Amino acid sequence: MSLEAEKPTGADVKLQSEIRIPAWLDLGTILSALLFVLLMTAWHFSVALGLVPVFVLPAPLDVAAKVLHDVVDPSVQYDILYTVAEILIGFAVAAIFGIVFGAAIALVPLVDRVLSPYIVALQTIPKVAIAPLLIIWFGFGIESKIVIVALIAFFPILVNVVLGFRSTDPRQIVLMNVLDASVWQIFAKVRIPNALPFIMAGLYIAMIFSVIGAVVGEFLGSAYGLGSQIMQRQASMDVVGVYSVLVLLTVIGIALNVIVKMVSRKLVFWGSSEEPTGI
């Protein structure tokens, strides 16, 4: 990513000012927006014409109205905060453990040999399947949800951190040895920056997983949070309400992902972030 290349010269600015099209408004964006309008219109008319029963698919405008109603409702606001707190705390715990363990596994062969079999075994267990157990262990409060989120988000971070620390260019290590660099200097000046694109890719995936973990945890038993709100509204056949919560969850998910992407772009400014790998 070049920082300087995009700066237009004075002459270019003058030429462009007559037909000023913002850079983000390209054909793909326009078509994407059109598709959204198209889908919404199709949705609206299929409900309005009675093609789909309202209890299956409520009208989009009803959902929109419900969303607006929900965001000013103090009890729903509390649920939003509750779920976001679960996601963020669980994600942070996963990030800390994932990065520390990942670095240790990648850099200390003994740690790798001792821990890797357990990690592979744990990784193959569907985390959602352990969730009921975690509710028993940690109760119905926020703690069990944080553990579930952390557990689900941990593995993608770990896998990518290990990959990142192992991807260090060996020539850079030789260079540091020529300079008599200490192990710590090599770690701080070469290994961490090299691993950063991979770490950010892992965090990106983990953020998506965190939202899933929080909702699943709340499904299994919780007094608060958007997941439990869905369960309550489902029980009272409030389909519009369920859709409204889905919209809220989607917005939260997108917002969190955009934040991770922005941080990633800021930190890994010298190149594109690695494609995330593993689960």
Add this chain to the structure above:
Amino acid sequence: MGKPAFVDAVAPPGAGIPFIALSKVAKTYGSREGRQVIAVEEVSFEIAQSEFTSIVGPSGCGKTTLLKMIGGLLPVSRGTISYAGLDPGRRRPRLGMVFQEAVLLPWRTVLQNVCLPIEVAGEKWEPGEKRARELIELVGLKGFEDQYPNELSGGMQQRASIARALVNDPTLLLMDEPFGALDALTRENMTLELQRIWSSSQKTVLFITHSIAESVFLSDRVLVMTSRPSRVREIIPIDLPRPRTLEMTTSEAFGRYVSHIRDLFSASGDL
């Protein structure tokens, strides 16, 4: 100038005590099947302070292994390498190294890359940065201090890596095919620049190359190695006036050196 005399182990020019002396240095690797693979069989020679020595030889003859052993980056299997005038507590001279690729850290600007050795040595930033800026000017990168490596051409990156190798004032500069990845024209320019940098800094340089002409052009002495297991075949002092110019490469004396070295290669079927 008459026919140059080719002596097997000539005393380096202007030398008292040799700066670096290799005595029967050998390197063997244990292969996967447990057999011993000999990379360097037995090498003895001396290098004088401020001397420019090139090592040429067939691919895979252990040139890089030899270079790394001289730099203390790889232990020797047998023999000794001794360094004159080492500071107490140091087991090898202060090194600068240039690789075939620039090996710049992509998250650092040119200036930050050149300053890396100063930073690692824990020296004060202030005088170091001044020296780094001077070196960046010396290698012709003035104005590019704040650019990132991916914004530079391959030749410019390599020049930055030469500045980095010189910034902590090394007593020994190791160059492992530094111009191997460059196109012919850039390579020619870089060769001229290296001569200029060397003559103004007076470093001891050990230079690996595949180009016989390059080795003759730059060196005080050219060390020709045999193929694996490698030995020193011949050490050829290059008695051409300095500074050397591109015109000299077409001269008769220059041609004699080149063809002599080439003959050494082809005699052993290495070319």
